[in-house]
Amino acid sequence: MKFIDEYRDAEGAQQLAREIHRVTTKPWMLMEICGGQTHAIVKFGIDELFLEKITLIHGPGCPVCVTPLEIIDQALEIAARPNVIFASFGDMLRVPGSTTDLLSLKAKGGDVRMVYSPLDAVKLAEQNPAREIVFFGVGFETTAPATAMAVFQAAQKKLKNFSMLVSHVLVPPAMEALLSSPDCRVQGFLAAGHVCAVMGFEEYIPITKKYRVPVVVTGFEPLDILQGVLMAVRQLESGRTEVENQYSRAVRREGNQPARELIWKVFQVVSRKWHGIGEIPQSGLGLRDEFAAFDAGKKFGVAKHRVEESSECQSGLVLQGLIKPRECPAFGTKCTPEHPLGATMVSSEGACAAYYRYRRQCDTITAK
Amino acid sequence: MCLAIPGKIVSISGNEPLARAGKVDFGGILKEASLACVPEAKIGDYVIVHVGFALSVVDEAEAQKIFEYLKQMDELGELKEASP
Numbered sequence: 001m002k003f004i005d006e007y008r009d010a011e012g013a014q015q016l017a018r019e020i021h022r023v024t025t026k027p028w029m030l031m032e033i034c035g036g037q038t039h040a041i042v043k044f045g046i047d048e049l050f051l052e053k054i055t056l057i058h059g060p061g062c063p064v065c066v067t068p069l070e071i072i073d074q075a076l077e078i079a080a081r082p083n084v085i086f087a088s089f090g091d092m093l094r095v096p097g098s099t100t101d102l103l104s105l106k107a108k109g110g111d112v113r114m115v116y117s118p119l120d121a122v123k124l125a126e127q128n129p130a131r132e133i134v135f136f137g138v139g140f141e142t143t144a145p146a147t148a149m150a151v152f153q154a155a156q157k158k159l160k161n162f163s164m165l166v167s168h169v170l171v172p173p174a175m176e177a178l179l180s181s182p183d184c185r186v187q188g189f190l191a192a193g194h195v196c197a198v199m200g201f202e203e204y205i206p207i208t209k210k211y212r213v214p215v216v217v218t219g220f221e222p223l224d225i226l227q228g229v230l231m232a233v234r235q236l237e238s239g240r241t242e243v244e245n246q247y248s249r250a251v252r253r254e255g256n257q258p259a260r261e262l263i264w265k266v267f268q269v270v271s272r273k274w275h276g277i278g279e280i281p282q283s284g285l286g287l288r289d290e291f292a293a294f295d296a297g298k299k300f301g302v303a304k305h306r307v308e309e310s311s312e313c314q315s316g317l318v319l320q321g322l323i324k325p326r327e328c329p330a331f332g333t334k335c336t337p338e339h340p341l342g343a344t345m346v347s348s349e350g351a352c353a354a355y356y357r358y359r360r361q362c363d364t365i366t367a368k
Numbered sequence: 369m370c371l372a373i374p375g376k377i378v379s380i381s382g383n384e385p386l387a388r389a390g391k392v393d394f395g396g397i398l399k400e401a402s403l404a405c406v407p408e409a410k411i412g413d414y415v416i417v418h419v420g421f422a423l424s425v426v427d428e429a430e431a432q433k434i435f436e437y438l439k440q441m442d443e444l445g446e447l448k449e450a451s452p
Contacts, residue, residue, distance in 0.1 A: 001395040003374040003414060003426055012438050019441060036371050063370075089419070117420030119402065142370040145405055146421035159389070194370040197424040199418060227434055249431035250416050250424045258385075259405040259423065348373075 003249070007221030016226035020233060028236050029055045029185050030229060031178075031321050033171055034192035035062035035349025036220045042354040044222045046229075051345055054229065055202040057185075058354075059320035060174050061192060063139045063167075064091045065319060071167045072185040076133050078165060079110050079302050085128060088136040090114040095343040096150035098307050116163075118143075118150035125154065125162035134296045136228035137166040142194040142196040144168055144210040145259035148266035151294050163296035168285035169272055171195050172203050177280045179211040183322060188232040190225070193247035198263075198302045198361065200255030201243050208241045219247040266291055275309065275343065276316025315342035319353050325355040332360055372418035374426055375399070377411050392417055 026181040032038060038058045041047050047056040079086035086102065093103040094115060101208050106112035111131075115121050121135035137147040147164065154162040171192060178184055191204060196217045214235035217227030228246045235242060245251055263285070273286025287295050296302075297368045309316070313335065314328040324342070325331050335341040337353060344350035375392035380403065382388045388403040392415060399420070403409055406422045414426035 002376075003373070003431060006435070015438055015441055034370060048384070117419055142372065142418055142423065146402070147424070148421045149386070149402065149404065149421065192370060194372045194416070194418060194423065197372070223434055224426065227437075248433065249427050252424075256405050256423055260404065322434055 004221060007219070007223040009223060011350075013222050013226055016223065017051065017196055018232055020050060020226065020230050021053070023230070023237055023239060024050070024053045024233055027053055027055070028187050028233055030188045030190060030232055031056060031057045031059045031177065031186040032190040032218070032225075033059035034190075034195070034220075034353075035065070035347065036194075037190060037225060038351050039349060039354045040222065040225055041221055042358045047226055048241065054233065056229070057188075057249070057291065057324070058318070058351040059178065059186075059215075059321050060274060060277060060319040062344065062347050062351070063143070063169055064095055065315065065343040065350045066169055066174075066276065067095065067167050068273040068275045069091070069309055070273065071165065072335075073305060073307060074102075074297060074302040075098060075136055075165055076105060078114050078296055079105055079128050081133055081300065082199065083130075084111065084132045085124060086110065086112045086134050086136070087115045087124060088112065089138065090137060091347050091349070092136055094340070096340060096346070096348045099359060101108040111224040118147045119153065122150050122153050122157070122340060125159045126157065129161060131161060133162050134300075135162070135164045137168060139168055140171055140192070140195050141199045141263070142192070142197070143347075144263045144267065145198060146254070147283065148262045148295040151266045151291055152262065153293060154294060163294045163299045164287070165273070165296040166286055168267065169274065170269070170283050170285065172207060173280050173283035174274065174277070175204075175207055176211075177277060177283070178320060179207070179213065181254055181320070183320075186213065186321060187212065188214040188236055189216070190228045190265075191215050191243075193217060193219045193224070193251060196247070196251045196255065198256050198259050200253050200260075201245060201251065202253065204240055204243045209244055212241045212295040214241050215221070215243045217243070217245045217247050217251050219250070241281070276319040310341055313341035315344040315350075315352065320343055326359070328352070332356060370418065372416045372423060374414045374416050375401075376411050377403070377409055377415060380409075380411060390422075392422070
């Protein structure tokens with residue numbers, strides 16, 4: 001496919017890798033905050049090209065993985081109601097709540113449906129006027145224009161049977177939370193290209209200044225990631241800390257203006273608990289008061305339980321980049337994609353799932 | 369989750385800005401996508417689509433930059449090899 005295949009060119013990748021080796025004089029640690037990039041890095045073995053020179057660590061870049069147990073439990077509570085059709089992206093269905101997951105609930109007769117787009121959930125509401133349609137609104141800034149549009153359309157169409165359980169999260173506050181931690185080892189960031197396609201990259205400028213870290217807006221294919229790494233390393237080697245844009249074919253400095261307007265028409269910034277990290281101030285999106293009628297949490301009066309997260313699952317440390325998935329004692333033994341302890345193992349973009357899928361065999365071969 | 373892929377717009381429908389939609393060709397697979405947030409997109413343009421929603425028009429000139437850079441690096445390398 002155009003704009004994908006050519007960015008997987010092996011010769012170009014080797015050329016970039018050689019250049020990275022040439023300019024690197026000391027070890028550096030970079031973090032990507034995007035599950036799509038994490039998977040590409042592990043799948044194509046990009047991190048293994050620079051062992052002992054550049055460490056690529058994986059941040060909280062998977063919205064499914066950072067959704068707190070409380071909200072998964074609320075989703076399960078709503079989805080179990082008899083008149084509800086609970087619509088969700090496929091990624092959320094197998095994420096374990098305190099006792100079960102949405103897919104198991106569906107197997108027991110709950111009407112849980114996987115949809116490709118939030119706009120499909122609005123169509124479901126139009127087609128099923130006697131049923132309550134609830135959409136699970138998770139995602140980073142990338143997804144927010146589409147979920148905002150769904151709420152906006154539902155309001156325009158005066159749909160009384162559509163609501164949304166919103167658990168949107170924002171990337172820059174999470175970066176700041178990681179950088180403020182005394183354990184932080186990150187020296188530079190690859191910023192998620194599609195988040196920036198929506199939001200632009202001006203909000204990263206204060207972060208580069210305050211924490212003295214380079215931020216490179218980066219795409220998702222191997223050549224993109226390698227060029228992103230090269231740009232970040234060049235900055236680190238020369239002592240610069242700026243925002244640079246590797247993914248300029250899709251990202252403009254100001255982002256997508258109509259999409260941003262749509263987001264702020266429907267949502268407002270709220271504090272949000274991140275699974276494995278905890279409460280981060282001003283790090284999420286919630287519905288504005290004008291759209292309170294579409295708030296599924298309020299509509300169904302679900303309680304906000306405080307839930308203790310599993311002590312066996314170390315996904316919190318993985319999400320903060322403090323350990324790699326294979327350092328968790330449960331990895332691949334007690335915790336597998338079939339029987340996950342946490343979302344990082346089950347989400348298609350979770351870091352644990354990436355290592356399980358692409359690196360487990362290497363371990364077996366090495367062990368032999 | 370933030371997976372978004374480039375596809376070519378083959379048709380556009382809807383007169384109201386927020387109802388603007390189009391058929392987008394992803395390597396032979398046609399899917400409907402909202403074009404509400406890319407008012408500048410025309411038939412034949414490539415758009416980056418996430419959950420049925422076009423987020424950005426691909427800038428063809430910017431898309432070539434990395435290949436120009438690689439070519440320059442190649443030529444520089446040859447120059448270095450050629451020089452004594």
